Amino acid sequence: MMYAKLALRNVRRTARDYLIYVVTLVLSVGMFYGFFSLVSPYYNATLPVPIHLDVLKKMMRIAVPLVGLFVVFLMSYVNSYMLRRKQKEFAIETIIGMEQKTVAFLFFLETSVMGAAAILLGVLLGMLLSQIISVIVVQSFGENYHLHLSLFPDTFLGTVIFFGAIVLLLGIKNLFAVRKLKIIQMLQNSQKGVENIPLTRQVGKWVVVCTAVSTVILGMMAALSCLVLHYPAALFRVLFLTFLAAGFLVSAVFFFLAGRKKRDGSGPLMALTIFGAAEGIALLVLSPLFDSLVRQRIAIQAYLTMPPVFALLLLVFSLIAFFSNLTWWLSKMIRKPSARYYRNLFWLGQIKSRMGTSSKTMGVISCVLTAALVLFSYLPVLALRIQSYQLALSVYDxxxxxxxxxxxxxxxxxxxxxxxxxxxxxxxxxxxxxxxxxxxxxxxxxxxxxxxxxxxxxxxxxxxxxxxxxxxxxxxxxxxxxxxxxxxxxxxxxxxxxxxxxxxxxxxxxxxxxxxxxxxxxxxxxxxxxxxxxxxxxxxxxxxxxxxxxxxxxxxxxxxxxPLTYEFAKQFEENMGTYQRELGNFPPESAFIRLNTLQSNEGISNMLLLSLIGTYAALVLLVSSFTMLSVQQLTDAIEQKHRFDIIRKLGVERKECQKTARRQMYFWFGLPVLMAIVGSIGVFSYLLWSNYNEIIAYVLPSQIGIILTLSYISFIIVFGCYFVSTYYLFQRNIEKH
Structure with missing residues (x-):
């Protein structure tokens, strides 16, 4: 009982320190419950009319838990921050006489209490989200639906067991981790700085992989150029890609030579970034040419399957290389001696101190955010196209x-x-x-x-x-x-x-x-x-x-x-299909039956499936990415607190310190978001361009515009929530005495 009171007191005293932990868990639980409620047997009973969602339920039953497993990694990542955040407090409690196993048990109780509260709040959010999804589902079938909160026992139990197990396992892990730590380790970990990692260590392995890729591309293009000698337009494009691959290889040689001579290699890495991005984009743009050459049997199948994979590798590398080389870009933009250089000296030092260890994380987060935005925007367009296609082909009963x-x-x-x-x-x-x-x-x-x-x-x-x-x-x-x-x-x-x-x-x-x-x-x-x-x-x-x-x-x-009823349509499809095939007038596999009742249901189900799974996966990726950015900043706040203390003692006003912290947040949050927005627009444009005829025949440009607008507004809202909460906690951490 005494431990419970101590744990509750600590929770009340440090509740704000758990804000990111709670927000992440609430959002994860809410999304899991809201989408998983669709597969509940109680769900159909809440709908105003009978709706056949067999295909949708079957796929959601697989997709939701599968995507939900990503939450395990996410919660583990946040938990690592919380453990790091509390280590100085653990050391002080141990020094004043509390047993270390008691400290560990109290932390276990704290995380359990906060986890339980977050799960309950998440279920409430999930109930609201479930109703919003119900409105979308029912209106897709042309019916009206009125909001009313419903708690499905099986979904509630499954959600509590899944997330309760995550919280419990992480709590047990913390229990053993804290008991093994020595006091000196706790104090050192809370003040641990960052090391300056040379560029060859940051991106050396990536450069090796992409050099191998560019070598393969160079060989493929050299062989292809011999096959298209009589096609000037195709030959010019192939030679241009050959030039880009050769440029990448030459830049890679200079990069490794710079490393051997103990130079930073920023210039060659900039060239690698530019050549890698240009090479990746060129591979995607030339995909119709490769497709045409393969169909004409001028080129082999490898020219169709390998370029997209190579393009993805090169573009991801370019993004990571850009972040790794960012301090070089900043130093070129802000030269000394100048007033701008000295005004930004502290901020530039903060960025440089973290860039060596954070460049890969920033690059990966930018890629994940790009993927989330593409899922948010392109899958609903694809879903609408599939539904319209089904309806266009099922104009008759x-x-x-x-x-x-x-x-x-x-x-x-x-x-x-x-x-x-x-x-x-x-x-x-x-x-x-x-x-x-x-x-x-x-x-x-x-x-x-x-x-x-x-x-x-x-x-x-x-x-x-x-x-x-x-x-x-x-x-x-x-x-x-x-x-x-x-x-x-x-x-x-x-x-x-x-x-x-x-x-x-x-x-x-x-x-x-x-x-x-x-x-x-x-x-x-x-x-x-x-x-x-x-x-x-x-x-x-x-x-x-x-x-x-x-x-x-x-x-x-x-x-x-x-209209045919759903049950009669299923019987007709089975019985008439069997009868016509048994006539023997055509191969059985060539026969087809399309009934408007079944196709309309299938089209709507496929549309909902793509839209809902895409939205769920995108939200999980968004929450994961913003949580990682947030945790990274809050970890920086722990490590950089003494720096802000020093400049305050030197006479820098509190308002200026807040401004510097805000600019730092703009940089670490804003740059990946900006890269993701630009990247997602590029990917969406490429997907739309490569499938233009198939999409524009069934989806209106105004519908595409509405989907894009809603997608990016949702993205900005989630970003805003995380930015504000992280900024608040960052300020609290650097000002806390």
Missing amino acids: VQVGTMYRAEESLLPTGTLDYDAITDYLEQGGYSVTGKAQGELYFLANEDIGNGQKKIPFLAVSLSDYNELRALSGLEPAVLPNDTFGVSWNREAVETEMQEIDRNIRQIQVNGIVLNKAQDADFQDSIGINLFTSRTKAVYVLPDVAISDLRIATTFYSANTDK
């Missing part, structure tokens, strides 16, 4: 068909049993209000088996095509008998249409010559049946030209008088 395969053994020998599909729907109580059925054909027999090089266009009869248009509520297309048109899917862009229009003005089918009709490019929403296997277009031919052509695919589309 029922779609049954076969996939396009340009191989003789995989071609259908007959059609679907169209009547059986209609009868099954009618017997299930769903009247067919409109239907379209038909086939796609090869223009010529030589197209069969040509799918490995370039998938040829297929053809659909005008009457079958107009049935699909009628089912979509569109006016029928009209073509003279001696002409043809082209139907395009949504992902086709204007340049592709113009290229086909220029190059294919005339085709020959069954000995009949057809000319391209005026304004006969159609790009309407007509489902998936014409565009399987990622084909972008089909020819629309007069019915007279279709006779005797070889069938490539067969399809059926229909709308019903009311």
Whole structure:
């Protein structure tokens, strides 16, 4: 009982010292509970309508605990700071006569009490977060939802056990760690300074790895340049990348020579930073060229798989090298003797004293923050694209068909049993209000088996095509008998249409010559049946030209008088799929069934899955990164306290000391954040550029803008919370007597 009272007194007296520990644990618990509540069997009971979330729950059940394991590392990192922070206090308590095992046990009780309080606060935050997620989930299915806090027993128990175990294990670790420490170690650790680490030790291993990478790139580009001698544009880009790789290798030689001569090597490291970043960016920009050369079989597959990995290594190295060389950059910017140099002398000394040991941490944190921002911004865009894609391909209530395969053994020998599909729907109580059925054909027999090089266009009869248009509520297309048109899917862009229009003005089918009709490019929403296997277009031919052509695919589309229920749709998918495959008219693996009910549910579930997991992972990474930055600054406050004491005794006013501390915080917090924002914008732009056609066909620019705005606002809010709390604790630590 006495120990409990002492522990509670210490908690009340030093509660502010635990602020970062508590904030980190509360946020971690809140996020874990909020997202993990989705898999609770009690969750569906709180929803206003039955919603099928099987896929979402299955993946969340794996993803949330997996990402949650990262919290173990995070809490261990914060715990190390707390242990370091309290060692001087432990030494004093031991000197005045308290047994060391008692000191250790009291610290164990303190962390346990603060941990328990943080877990309870985190559960309350998680309950609120769970309701916010519920609003997103329910509104995604087109329903309304009213907020009401709910505590799910299984989620609460799982959260308490998971985080309680973390707090308990860390407490036991502290118990043994404190008991093993000697008093002199406690006093020395609380005042331990930092060592000046030369650049060759800071980034030497990174330079060796990236030198090997650049050597491989140099060899690959030299070989590739011989293969593209007759392609001037490609040759110029390959030679430019060769120059960058060679520049990196030369800079690496000068860097290691500087180390051998006991010089700092700042100049060569700056060159390595620039060449490494340029080389990484060039590898990413040239990825479409490598892809094209691999598809044309000019280059081997390694040119497609290795450059992204090399680019990532080089860009991460450049970031770490930038931070390692930062004091050199600052000394060049602030030269002595000058008024600016002397005004910033103390601040510059503070930065230099930590840069040797913190450069890798700063580089890694910048990379993690960049990854968090990319998860925050790009995954929701990707999720929205997937949902819109699912809806665009499921414009009809029922779609049954076969996939396009340009191989003789995989071609259908007959059609679907169209009547059986209609009868099954009618017997299930769903009247067919409109239907379209038909086939796609090869223009010529030589197209069969040509799918490995370039998938040829297929053809659909005008009457079958107009049935699909009628089912979509569109006016029928009209073509003279001696002409043809082209139907395009949504992902086709204007340049592709113009290229086909220029190059294919005339085709020959069954000995009949057809000319391209005026304004006969159609790009309407007509489902998936014409565009399987990622084909972008089909020819629309007069019915007279279709006779005797070889069938490539067969399809059926229909709308019903009311939406299919989820249960009936699952039964239809299983029973009709089995029946059609058993007919033997096509290979079983080529058949597909798309039902609007199932596809809408799947599209929304996939959207929620990507958005929620991306948000959860991003928040965990943000909290982890800002916690590491915060702990680093608070550790600096312990080590630098005597420096601030000295300048105060020399006559520097308290306000100036606070200003210096604030500038130091701006530097250590602001620089990684700035690098992350710039880096994430670059990565997002690259991902958007490399997948532009697939994304812009389904996601509006305004939607992308809203997602980016919300992502960066959330990032700034989390950053602001950590910055303010860390600044408060930093000031308290350096002013505490």
